[in-house]
Amino acid sequence: MSTQNQTARAGAQPASAQSAGVQSAESRPAQPAGAQSVGAESMPAQPSPERTTHFGYQTVDAADKARLVGEVFRSVAGRYDLMNDLMSFGAHRGWKRFAASQSALRHGDAVLDAAGGSGDMAKLLARQVGRAGRVVLTDINAAMLAEGKSRMLDAGLANMEYALADAEQLPFDDDTFDCVSMAFGLRNVTHPREALASLHRVLRPGGRLLVLEFSKPLIPWLNKIYDGYSFAVIPALGKLVAGDESSYRYLVESIRRHPDQHALKALMRGAGFDEVKIHNLSAGIVALHIGFKY
Numbered sequence: 001m002s003t004q005n006q007t008a009r010a011g012a013q014p015a016s017a018q019s020a021g022v023q024s025a026e027s028r029p030a031q032p033a034g035a036q037s038v039g040a041e042s043m044p045a046q047p048s049p050e051r052t053t054h055f056g057y058q059t060v061d062a063a064d065k066a067r068l069v070g071e072v073f074r075s076v077a078g079r080y081d082l083m084n085d086l087m088s089f090g091a092h093r094g095w096k097r098f099a100a101s102q103s104a105l106r107h108g109d110a111v112l113d114a115a116g117g118s119g120d121m122a123k124l125l126a127r128q129v130g131r132a133g134r135v136v137l138t139d140i141n142a143a144m145l146a147e148g149k150s151r152m153l154d155a156g157l158a159n160m161e162y163a164l165a166d167a168e169q170l171p172f173d174d175d176t177f178d179c180v181s182m183a184f185g186l187r188n189v190t191h192p193r194e195a196l197a198s199l200h201r202v203l204r205p206g207g208r209l210l211v212l213e214f215s216k217p218l219i220p221w222l223n224k225i226y227d228g229y230s231f232a233v234i235p236a237l238g239k240l241v242a243g244d245e246s247s248y249r250y251l252v253e254s255i256r257r258h259p260d261q262h263a264l265k266a267l268m269r270g271a272g273f274d275e276v277k278i279h280n281l282s283a284g285i286v287a288l289h290i291g292f293k294y
């Protein structure tokens with residue numbers, strides 16, 4: 001595990017952590033340390049599915065994924081917003097606006113943007129909760145969080161809170177937020193189930209989770225064009241604009257490895273979310289999943 005990840009898991013807390021219901025790492029229940037089943041020594045020596053995971057199209061040790069993803073976002077942080085605009089022809093702004101419009105937030109509510117990076121969602125949600133509300137922007141990556149903080153200050157949003165935190169083990173109390181958003185973050189975490197469970201835990205009963213992610217295009221001919229564009233153009237654009245082809249190849253591959261609309265809905269239901277709704281955007285290139293905690 002990377003040092004950065006350890007910092008997040010050790011509950012690095014923002015100055016304003018208390019007001020956001022931040023829970024210290026010590027007060028959280030200990031995680032099971034790799035459960036051993038009875039008679040495990042007599043089983044064939046096969047890698048447990050939880051010990052490996054995917055990093056794009058590569059199979060990697062699960063313990064390495066956070067570091068590899070961390071390298072990707074450290075490398076692209078400075079050009080992240082520009083690349084989003086170029087790759088999506090600006091469409092990501094509309095996807096995020098739609099997601100924010102589904103938050104049902106009111107003045108004075110508390111909202112968490114998990115894996116929030118440069119903070120597009122946090123910025124939109126901050127307008128909905130107003131100055132009386134609370135907006136917490138978190139990310140596991142210090143470079144991305146720094147981008148987010150600088151953009152929030154540029155936008156005149158001074159009353160935000162920031163925390164370097166792993167979405168799989170959020171350092172907040174149970175039942176803290178009225179809404180949690182995670183935009184284009186879930187496919188990057190090592191254990192999506194743990195992340196969803198953690199997001200569910202910090203939501204208040206009656207609150208909703210918004211998961212915005214790339215998904216499976218619904219039109220077969222579009223799929224072919226989309227694949228051609230993704231594999232031929234995006235890594236080349238990454239090389240040209242961000243000086244990093246491999247990070248953008250990871251981006252394209254990670255989208256293909258991410259669960260489709262129905263598989264993600266099942267994952268969310270498995271994590272305890274009710275009434276999970278799917279909104280396909282741009283013909284399913286992206287989907288917004290909304291789940292409720294009751």
Ligand SMILES: C[S@@+](CC[C@H](N)C(=O)[O-])C[C@H]1O[C@@H](n2cnc3c(N)ncnc32)[C@H](O)[C@@H]1O
Nearest residue numbers: 073115116117140141144166167183184185188
């Ligand atoms: C594609 S960016 C999305 C950023 C932003 N939400 C947006 O929509 O533009 C993915 C973000 O997820 C963050 N991330 C990856 N793994 C994470 C984890 N386990 N916990 C929290 N953030 C994570 C990365 O550092 C990165 O900032």
